[in-house]
Amino acid sequence: MTLKATQIAPNTFNASKDNEVLEDARYDLYNLAAFNDFAQRSDDIGDSSTSDTTADGMNAALETFLLNKATEGTSQLIGALWTLETKASDVGPLALLPSSRGDAEVSVSNNAPTLLPRAKPAPKPKEPTKWELFRKEKGIETRKRGRKEWDEATGEWKVRYGMGSAANANGEWPIMEAVQGNEYADPWQAKRDERKEKVEKNQVQKTRNMERQGLVQKGSAKKLEKQFEENRKKIKLTAPPLPAGLPVDMKSTKGSEVKNRAARGLESTKKALAATRLSTASMGKFDQVRKGEDKVRKKRSGEEIRDRRKELQSANQGGAKGEADRGLKVLNSVLLGSEKKEKMRRTGKMHKGETGHDFDYDDGLGGGSFRKKKGRAGAGKLKKVTKKNIK
């Protein structure tokens, strides 16, 4: 089968058309493009009549030549577009472009949509989450559940989750059981806290899945967990402590360490006793004092209860000389203290937290527990932890 030139490029070699010999263009109608692949002859650039051989003159001739070629190409493209299947519309006939990747038949020959390379690398296949793996392994199938669920207790259709759901109903029924660990805790608050914990746990699991898939930086799940922990600690700090005097269950001390044995209640019993002794009409002033008990002393705010007898005893010892010696001792400690400070200030060690002006110093005491507001509000507004603000 011989191929004729007229078959490949009909326009170029078909001189039977009008004087215009247009070079055949290659069309990519999907991208609305026409390509002229023919090499151009330098003889065609510039008229034989022009004898202008200067650079500017040659440039001008070249410009006109290229403009002509472009005009030809555009007219060819539009001609090709007219050959396409049309659809009527209110703005006129619409040409139906061939669909992508060259699957449909193209009406003009020699056409294929140009395949452009990917601008960005292909996305990695998503790694299955832990649940997906488990599901595959066990062969569990997921069923699509309806939006509403029948709630037996109230006898109505309730949403599965969120506002108005059966699980979210807080305060509609009285809570009969006390909170597990602490009898005096608020059960509604405890319920809210439980739910919050669940949500936080879910968030952490989600980030872990995303980490595995590479959508989020490694280690952000752990950071998230830590942030939630800190928030919980903050709230704990501001929770009001149990007032002394309330009966507290004594913990078992079998095999426990010394520090746990303190929970046995000696300190809190003492405190409770001191509190009760003041709780008479005259603040315990005229109460009969038992042998071995000291008088009831109401502590003024900021004042420490001193044993003045003992102080006087130690202060009067040794006479004048003893006093002078004791004074010298105190003086030495004072001078040394200030000298040490001076030295540190000079050597530049002072600024690490000693002066009040070092705001960044962390003295390991975990910051004071002073909160301006009382109760849970003292913890401050806990910003919602999202993917974007994981520090």
Next chain:
Amino acid sequence: MRPLTIDELKKLFEKLSKYIGKNVEHLLKNPSEAHAFRLQKDRVYYVSESLIKASQSLPSETILSLGTCFGKFTKSKNFKLHITALDVINKYALYKVWVKPSSEMQFLYGNNVPKSGLGRMTDEVPQYGGVVVLSMNDVPLGFGVAAQSTAQCKELEPTGNVVLHQGDVGEYLRTEDDIY
């Protein structure tokens, strides 16, 4: 009337050492006669031993003041030095400031000493160090706290404070009820 506790002694010495430094031991171990500090109703007195012994026979409510009043402990347990201690402090002072006659009166009225009123100053005064203020004739006028160290004071503008007023002799007239 009782001797001071260790905490009170600490506070007293901290204040005194700002003005006198190590010389506080001269106060404790007085070369001529043994002296001691006594506390009567929040006020600290520097009393000689013989006087203490004499006063012990008197009921404490009747004693208004004895010896030299150095200062008092405020309600928040800080020690405030009074002008009545000036003679003792002047004797052992570490840092002195001489004030020109033009701003003498200003200082005696209770104002701070500006740089324009500064005559002389001892070298190497630390910032916020205790300073005794004297007139150009070496007459003690009071005491104060150095607002800047000596080097900084040289570069201060004329209206800047050199000495922050703590006590002056004019208080004998202004607050005579409160000093003793």
